[in-house]
Amino acid sequence: MAETTVAATTVTVRYFAAAEEAAGCGEEAVSLVAGATLGDLRAALIDRHGAAMERVLTVAAFLQGDELTRDLGVAAADRVDVLPPFAGG
DSSP: OOOOOOOEEEEEEEEOTHHHHHHTSSEEEEEEETTOBHHHHHHHHHHHHOHHHHHHHTTOEEEETTEEEOOTTSBOOSEEEEEOOOSOO
């Protein structure tokens, strides 16, 4: 039986405001299968950080390069910023 290798990619995730609090860090590397979507990344972050992160991600947007999105079907970039709503500004 042939061994199947699944290609992986590493996404650098940067957290801000409540997302940073839920993650317990400002930045981390997350390993995903190649071609993973933001939905896959979201699931991985919830698995890693639990209910607090899930609450944040229900209202957060993702910034990839110059594009801000909430579309979980978009392919995850090499760097993704998690941006919850900010009060005040």
